[in-house]
Amino acid sequence: MNSRTTPFDDLDRKIVTALMTNARTSFAEIGAEIGLSPTAVKRRVDRLRETGVITGFTATVRPAALGWRTEAYVEVYCEGAAPPRRLAEVVRGYPEIRAAMTVTGGADALLHVRARDVEHFEEVLERIRAEPFIRKTISVMVLSHLIPDSAEAGAGLLAHEGAADLR
Secondary structure, three states, X not given: OOOOOOOOOHHHHXXXXXXXXXXXXXXXXXXXXXXXXXXXXXXXXXXXXXXXXXXXXXXXXXXXXXXXXXXXXXXXXXXXXXXXXXXXXXXXXXXXXXXXXXXXXXXXXXXXXXEOOHHHHHHXXXXXXXXOOEEEEEEEEOOOOOOOOOHHHOOOOOHHHOHHXXX
């Protein structure tokens, strides 16, 4: 998306915010909230999709409901300069890796890993360490989420659901 050629105003921002909060919100509901007709909201959403501002719509699910009860972040240190595309190829082979990014600092990459339990996480970690260009890893286990309704916590959880529902 090129912000210089793509107009993005306050109404667009409000529409995007509403959809990020709940992608199932109807155009009529959004329009009533921001003062546009449902048709005008639809036209704006279509334009936001065409220009790449909105890249898709998704359902968010509490990870524990899918059996993912263990979560960790893994710093990955590579031998030499492993190109990001090679790292991307490797991490795509692991369904347990929910996000991966190259980073600044000492590590070459940071992985967000979800697993059934600690034993499963250890198996995943050993497979990652077995990659020929991985020199070492440093893992940090997540104990709890301080912002329970964040995407990292399992996204879409309502604030009133409480911490007990996260376990």
